[in-house]
Amino acid sequence: MLKNVAAVLLDGVHPFELGVVCEVFGLDRSEEGLPVYDFAAVSAEGPVLGTHVGGLTVSTPYGLDRLEEADLIAVPASDMKVDRGEYPPELLAALRRAVDRGARVLSICSGVFVLGAAGLLDGRRCAAHWRHADLLARRHPRTIVEPDVLYVDEDPVITSAGTAAGIDACLHLVRKEQGPEVANGIARRMVVPPHRDGGQAQYVARPLPRSSCDTVGGVLAWMEEHLDQEVTVEQLAARAHMAPRTFARRFQQETGTTPYRWLLRQRVLLAQRLLEATDETMDEIAWRTGFGTAGALRHQFVRSLGTTPNAYRRTFRGPQAAA
CATH class of the missing domain: 3.40.50.880 (Class I glutamine amidotransferase (GATase) domain)
Structure with a gap:
């Protein structure tokens, strides 16, 4: 008690x-x-x-x-x-x-x-x-x-x-x-809401995580510039001149997360920025962020932020925002 x-x-x-x-x-x-x-x-x-x-x-x-x-x-x-x-x-x-x-x-x-x-x-x-x-x-x-x-x-x-x-x-x-x-x-x-679910998103612009070491720094910069491309750990490891297992271990040590989760987070962040600042369609945003389809964008957006892309856009741009 x-x-x-x-x-x-x-x-x-x-x-x-x-x-x-x-x-x-x-x-x-x-x-x-x-x-x-x-x-x-x-x-x-x-x-x-x-x-x-x-x-x-x-x-x-x-x-x-x-x-x-x-x-x-x-x-x-x-x-x-x-x-x-x-x-x-x-x-x-x-x-x-x-x-x-x-x-x-x-x-x-x-x-x-x-x-x-x-x-x-x-x-x-x-x-x-x-x-x-x-x-x-x-x-x-x-x-x-x-x-x-x-x-x-x-x-x-x-x-x-x-x-x-x-x-x-x-x-x-x-x-x-x-x-x-x-x-x-x-x-x-x-005089506060009686309940907000813990999984609700922090609606904030989170800066891109940076590595304090040079081991994966170059790969992070490349990934950031190519969020629309499909990449594998093997391809990223080759770019860093490492074996895949060594690269994955170094990436985790220096960023605190896995390559997949880092890439997914950056794609969601880019989608947030596009939803806030542009009238691009969901299909266009999905293509630019590497999710491919509006359905995949919606799925990952809801998983990450607990809300849909359309609802997020309306939150920041008002009810008349383009869907």
Whole structure:
């Protein structure tokens, strides 16, 4: 049963993401018949911490010992240590103990890096903000990063993408544990949609992933310029002057994904740009992006973004957009 909730504060915590956890779990709404959670904000690095907003600080009397009794530990975004990937060892140990005893952990935006550092993402799917997805995949290669969804529930580990997706993940957990009436009641007080499915797409322009090494960099550039062509791993490996198995392994190491998934993602991204900026027909877009037919374009678009190409175009260009 979800009763005891703790939010972990790190230096540089994002006020909005912290506020999401506080808003869902930290307010007394008993006058409306909603549950009251035993909630605490817990500091991992001292009683007073800086935030992502210059000049704004937060303080709390609670330390990491408070995590030992929590049913849910939420980790809001905190970008101060993302580049280095260094987090307090005692926090990482506490998160592992929590999962071992049956508690849940939930991350919002870059809080997912903390769960990764604790080893809690190994072998699991996870959501990530599109800006962080490639770094997360490289840093934690045993993790299956889903860069295009709002949140992923791999119980007991729940991860969400940036900012408002944290609201969706929190309400999803409330709905799962305490039913739709409770989740809808909290959402009504917050004046937010009561439910957005985790598989819904992040409608953002995600930059093309780049390799930090030169091994496959030239091949990536060639693939990007020839998205309309059918290619095999063998052909790409020959272009990189490698054996196919060696090329596939290097590609995975340097991009965090497989050649097929990388190519598919770039084709979908190109289709998004064409749908947003042109009146080209679906057949023309399918040809330019290498999907071949409008039916294949629609199939892969729905799989990747959870919506149809026509619906996506209408979202960005209005109801009169060309079909």
